[in-house]
Amino acid sequence: MKVKSTKKILAVLAASVLAVSAFTACNSNSGNGSSSGTTGSADTSSFDKTKQVTVITRENGSGTRDAFIELTGLLEKGSDGSKKDNTTASASTLNNTQAVMSSVAGNQYAIGYISLGSLNDTVKAFKVDGVEATAENVKNGTYKISRPFNIATKGEGDDLTKDFISYILSKDGQDVITKEGYVSVIDDAKAYAGSKPAGKIVIAGSSSVSPVMEKLVEAYKQINTGAEIELQTQDSSSGIKAAISGTCQIAMSSRDLKDDEKESLTPQKIALDGIAVIGSNSNPTDNLTLDQIKSLYDGSITTWKLK
């Protein structure tokens, strides 16, 4: 009996020791976390510029990655049509914007990139060539890492095509675009006042434009219930080809149309998408040149000394 009770006491003691140690561990952890997190924006003194940069990229095939490597020159195009993505193989790869942001927020030496629409104050966006990443600068063209979202039609198109485009360019349509986090291109858009014709059209093309187009189609279908709109997601070039050959009425493209394509199609810019290059709030670097971004991502610069 006595033996049993001492065992009991021992067990309780052991359990409490465990609990206490777990608590203190928790405390010290959360203490560390807050010191690097909340006070981070003010405290850049602990930042060691000789430490290695943590380069974070998106997965192959992501529209954001495609645009980023093209705009920063990481994509090397050979004259024979060959393409090479020069992003360093040691870059950490994450497959969604949220994971990129929380990784950058939690690592003061990290660099990443996200769509401008997703940016919030847990991370900071670097100026690129001295220009801040804002919707305004994307709109006036001074912010370099941005791309247009275009649609293109053959001639004027049928009634439904015309009406849907007038919806996209109306205030209602542009509101949908801004709500999705993209930059609207039309300043004095008027409210939609179309004729709502019935019919069926096919929209095909870029997977980057497709998410916002899906929202536009959804919103438009609520107004014009007689419309049947099919959305096919491939890439910009196939969408443009399909529009030229007539298999789709509207092409979506996340790049500008080439001259020979413009001969048969009429392009229309519907929105702009900026890509913000982000770092930790405790990173003292404010400005990066396009060249430095490229060098960070191809691995020729590995520290925040940036040389």
Next chain:
Amino acid sequence: MVKYKEQIMKVVFFIAALVSIAAVALICIFLFANGVPAMAKIGIFNFIGGSTWAPSNEPAEYGIFPMILGSIYVTAGALVVGVPIGLLTAVYLAKFCPKHIYKVLKPAVELLAGIPSVVYGFFGLVVLVPFIRDNIGGNGTGSILTASILLGIMILPTIITVSESAIRAVPDSYYEGSLGLGATHERTVFRVILPAAKSGILAGIVLGIGRAIGETMAVILVAGNQAIIPNSVLSGVRTLTTNIVMEMGYASGLHREALIATGVVLFVLILLINALLSVVKRRSE
């Protein structure tokens, strides 16, 4: 009438049994029909032995050797972390644990099994990855080490539960006989009971391997996902499963088929593990 009912129920049971077989068969057919032509197009040696994964390049390269190695390293790491802890926990639960602690410990272990893997992953991303980076080293959003530790924790419930029941299944006469020969409780547990429960414990470990190699959502957040052959435990790593999940969303054409072919390789690996499991089981019978 009774016979009639009997016949109907026979058919019902037969159909129920067929459903799972049909599911396996369909998945097999889908995987191989889509994956094998891609492997042939890429070249089986370029695919399995190639060390560069660059599907967006022109010409594209589809080498999954880094991912095969990644899956093996991470699984091995998980075993290093999970097996000793799991096994000792199982021994404690079965042979040393007082009843009132058991009442807390056992549900806690079962709860561990019930936590969704993405929650493990997020915990790893927010707590484990910064902790390892600040205290041990490494760079990036994860490494073999972080993935191994996290997977080691995730396979604990499997190993503990299976091993515990294997230990409990050892006949009491073994224990009593050993005590009767003068061995202590501890000596009996480690020298008599554990060896007798060996094959059950092995089965638990093999099931743990299956869980670790197939895990995706947690690994994707803590492994860094670089498609490179890792050179240290602090280097980032991409596994077969994460490769599929990360890129499937946008992939098209040969890239998509190559991802399905990655699934074929994973499927074959899992089949091998299952074969191993049945060998282990047969030996125990």
